[in-house]
Amino acid sequence: ETGVTQTPRHLVMGMTNKKSLKCEQHLGHNAMYWYKQSAKKPLELMFVYSLEERVENNSVPSRFSPECPNSSHLFLHLHTLQPEDSALYLCASSQLGDGPYEQYFGPGTRLTVT
Amino acid sequence: KQEVTQIPAALSVPEGENLVLNCSFTDSAIYNLQWFRQDPGKGLTSLLLIQSSQREQTSGRLNASLDKSSGRSTLYIAASQPGDSATYLCAVRPVNWGKLQFGAGTQVVVTP
Numbered sequence: 001e002t003g004v005t006q007t008p009r010h011l012v013m014g015m016t017n018k019k020s021l022k023c024e025q026h027l028g029h030n031a032m033y034w035y036k037q038s039a040k041k042p043l044e045l046m047f048v049y050s051l052e053e054r055v056e057n058n059s060v061p062s063r064f065s066p067e068c069p070n071s072s073h074l075f076l077h078l079h080t081l082q083p084e085d086s087a088l089y090l091c092a093s094s095q096l097g098d099g100p101y102e103q104y105f106g107p108g109t110r111l112t113v114t
Numbered sequence: 115k116q117e118v119t120q121i122p123a124a125l126s127v128p129e130g131e132n133l134v135l136n137c138s139f140t141d142s143a144i145y146n147l148q149w150f151r152q153d154p155g156k157g158l159t160s161l162l163l164i165q166s167s168q169r170e171q172t173s174g175r176l177n178a179s180l181d182k183s184s185g186r187s188t189l190y191i192a193a194s195q196p197g198d199s200a201t202y203l204c205a206v207r208p209v210n211w212g213k214l215q216f217g218a219g220t221q222v223v224v225t226p
Binding site: 002004006040041042043045048056088090092102103104105106107108110 | 118148150155156157158159160163203205213214216217218219
């Protein structure tokens with residue numbers, strides 16, 4: 001247990017569905033991240049939130065919509081996805097500022113788009 | 115743009131052998147480097163974090179070295195066990211931001 005939880009762990013959705021991924025961190029961190037991990041590719045950073053403000057959006061398509069209502073919760077809203085969006089979606093948290101500040105990852109949501 | 119490379123992409127060793135995993139990065143202006151372990155279909159578990167001012171870090175059977183000037187880090191796992199089978203990823207944090215840049219990972223199989 002890393003202190004970062006994600007739900008659901010597995011999700012199968014059609015291209016016309018709308019669903020949301022949820023992440024919660026219990027570590028008191030001030031930054032949260034969404035990553036996408038596709039087969040045989042390095043982790044891709046999607047979004048970063050610091051103090052509930054989005055500070056990074058790595059050219060992610062608008063069919064992915066993040067939401068950070070407070071420093072402990074992060075959502076990724078999904079709509080009209082494509083089959084190539086099937087991947088493992090990982091949430092992470094860390095402290096930002098001067099210091100080592102390791103990133104701690106959740107177990108991920110395995111998403112399959114049919 | 116920082117590029118992180120891990121070689122080899124896959125590695126298979128018999129139980130008891132020492133493992134040597136390599137990570138190289140193109141921009142030496144890093145704040146720290148982190149090694150992670152990932153089991154199939156699971157999230158990442160942080161193994162070791164080395165600050166840019168450090169040369170190595172140790173935890174149990176794991177030892178990670180950092181040579182910032184040459185852009186390299188090596189993770190050593192002594193006396194490997196089947197439970198060490200996983201994918202190992204390295205990630206660097208640049209000096210100006212907290213955004214980690216990941217390598218593609220080395221998939222390790224330790225055979226009994």
